[in-house]
Amino acid sequence: MPSLKNFAITYDDLHNYGIFSEGDTVTGKVTLELEKQTKIESLSVKLKGDVKVHWTEQHGEDSHTYSANRRLFKEKHFLITQETKDTRLPAGVHIFKFSIGIPLGNMPSSFRGGSGKVVYKLEARLCRSWRFDRTDEKEICFRTKAFPNINRMNFQQVGSTNKEVGIFNKGTVQMDVTVDRRGYVPGDSVLINAKINNSSSKDATPKFSFIQDVEYRVKGNTKHDKLVICREYRECVKPQTLKEHTFSLTIPPDTPLSIQNCDILSVEYRIKASLDISFSFNPEIVFPVVLFWDSPHTAGGAIGGPSTSDFPAPVSFVSPYSSATSATSQYPASAAMYAGAPSMCSVPEQINAYGYPFSSSSSASVLHPPPPATLLHPPSSGQAHSQFSSTPPTYNTLEVENDHFAPLPSGVSVPSAPMMTENFLSQTDEEPPSYEILFPSSNGSNPRPK
Template identity: 40%
Template sequence: MPAIKSLTMVYDALNEDGTFSEGDPIRGKVTLVVEKPTAVQSFFVKVKGDAHVRWTTRSGNHNHTHSANRRYFKLKQFLIEESANETVIPPGVHVYNFNFTIPSTSMPSSFRGTHGKIVYILEAKLSRSWKVDKTADKVIVFHSKSFPHLQSLMLRQVAEKDKELGVFSSGKVHMEVTVDRMAYAPGETAVVVAKIRNSSSSDMTPKVRLSQVIVYTASSSTKHENRTINKMAHQIIGPHSEKEVKWAVKIPTNQEPTIKNCEIISLEYILKVYLDISFAFDPEVTFPVIIIPPDLASASQQAVSGPSWGPHSSDFHPAAASAPCYPPSTHRYEGAQPYSVAPPSYPANPSGYAGPPMAWGFNQGISSYGSPSSSRVLHPPPNPTAFYPPTSTFPPPPSAPVAHPGSSAPPGSHPHPSAPSYEPPSYMSTTNFLSQSDEPPPAYSLIFPSSANDESGGNK
């Protein structure tokens, strides 16, 4: 009869989807069922996050393997400390609690692909002399909330394209395309509107395609994967006619979030609107699409549409507060006419403006554990190893008299000067890719920091 009957582990979910993000706590318990006294060398729980890529190329008669690994964090908590003298566990059911806090630094979302993966694992491990280790593990789903300038991603995108047709047809075509925003959660719908003026002698079919682009990087080599997520076509537009077409492009409910904060795996989405013309190069415009977690999308939309932009108490993770800013490019194509978009309203007193909240941190409740049954032995978690000093307290600064508008200042006093006018930040304006040429689509480095020298590529 084996000495250890079973080793199981459960953790407390923070939301309906059971996902975790930067700065979230992970609490749970490990249950060990022992049939007879057992000597244990060590017993611990650990949680870690890793990224791996691997693929093989063939050159002549030789195969070359490309691989790379990245570790984002690893935390360990001992339930039974490792020592030279083994600890004897008596027969019975033993329950151990554990408690971790995921680091607040930016880390990529969970992902599994053909040539790589990003995994976050919770594992319990019991070691004994001259015995095989007993383990229990759980894969946790991690959704990154590190998206700089999230609110600006909720503004619409606009682009236009002019193209002269020749050889088999004459005339030209003009296309203006608007996408309601850039960031979407899985299950949401992108609204695409195209105004097309066909001044040529050819028929053309408007089409839209949402594609996924994955790039694996290892040893300065890259491996690309392109996949079509959704593709739709509209009715044919005849020669010398104008038409406005609309599409509702659905984002699949199981779609993986965008990944641009991993050095070895990049996951992007491209929305392309084009005119399918026989015997001609198809005019097209492209837009970046960002897939974000559902709770992050709803919070950012409320923040954009909310009436208040004034001071507020921040609930965001330290990663959100320290995330770098990446302003959009100021490049404008020659001859392009800017679109008129009403800027968001701001309070009259600019000194109280705290800027748009970069909302990717949330207060999430944690369910508590009930008392164990009388037949079980409850082991409290070990003492914390880290010391957290108390926060220093500083007295508030003395208040200064304020001269209100319309009131006369007493003799000898100096009224405060009027506040300077406030100009809305450039990233809050509508993203505008005007008069696109045949160059590749806009780079994601406008939004995310580039983590590796990836080779860009895409299919028409």
């Protein structure tokens, strides 16, 4: 009879909407159900991000395959270390909690395309003697907040085109289009205003499309995929007619974000406004746009209003997010974790901190919490005093090294700038004194020679 009945990893939805970003902490548990007492060599949890590109092209009778991989990051924590000897778990259900921090950095958002993908995964691995390793993994949704020039995303875009219709001078068609912004969040509505002046003898039908362009790159070879996310036709403009259209084009909420920070895969978006004219080349205007992520807790969006988000802003751009930690997170991230230090479960030598409270009952559920935060890098008394001193410095003290303050010597005061109460250049209308009055001669009688 096999000793392992169930092995699974689950994670907690951050803020109840299941999206993670830079600096967030992924918490969850590994459930291990045993039919009998089992010797465990190691139990680990790994969080990783990878970019993979792969496609095949046919050139005559030959086919060429192009592939590339990029490892974004990997964080591995041991719940039961390999150094622990004779770790035996009794029959029953054992739950191991974990907490892993996503490192800060400029990483692309999750994406799956026809020839490539950006994937972030949690993986639990159980190693036993004389048994194949047992693994279970879950994919998490990652959306980056690191977009450059995010404050310029609310600028309008204006475009115009003028085209002659027909070969035998049958008139012209002019179209002026305004798009309300440059950047959007999935689920937003794009406000479009179009003015069409049809001075030709043909009908012109306005068409507006939201298009996704994906490019895959491997050693100088590229592959392009184009996908029309949504499209809308407006009322036909008859010959010798001037018409204006104002409407909204809604972006689907599940549309992937733009990817501009990966060397082997990029995702870009554009809005194309065109006129369908029979037997003629269709005039068109193209507006590049960016899809970025805005937390659902942000009031009014990243562009339109103040922020109440629970996410810290990365250094690479001015973000609407604040630095508060969510109360719904079971294991709040510490300052050491954001600085790159190990998280609460990343100290293998402290294996006794887990306790392993084995139960004699075969149906018991044993909870194995992570080690307490006090096991990690406790601050010294001097550091704690300098960082958390409640007595602020006063103006009559002098700052010296090690954040200590010494009083100024007696009789020494802090100088202050003089108060200018009036314009000293206009204090009097009298003429300035003459040279003789200021500098009299040595004998007192001879005036200055002229």
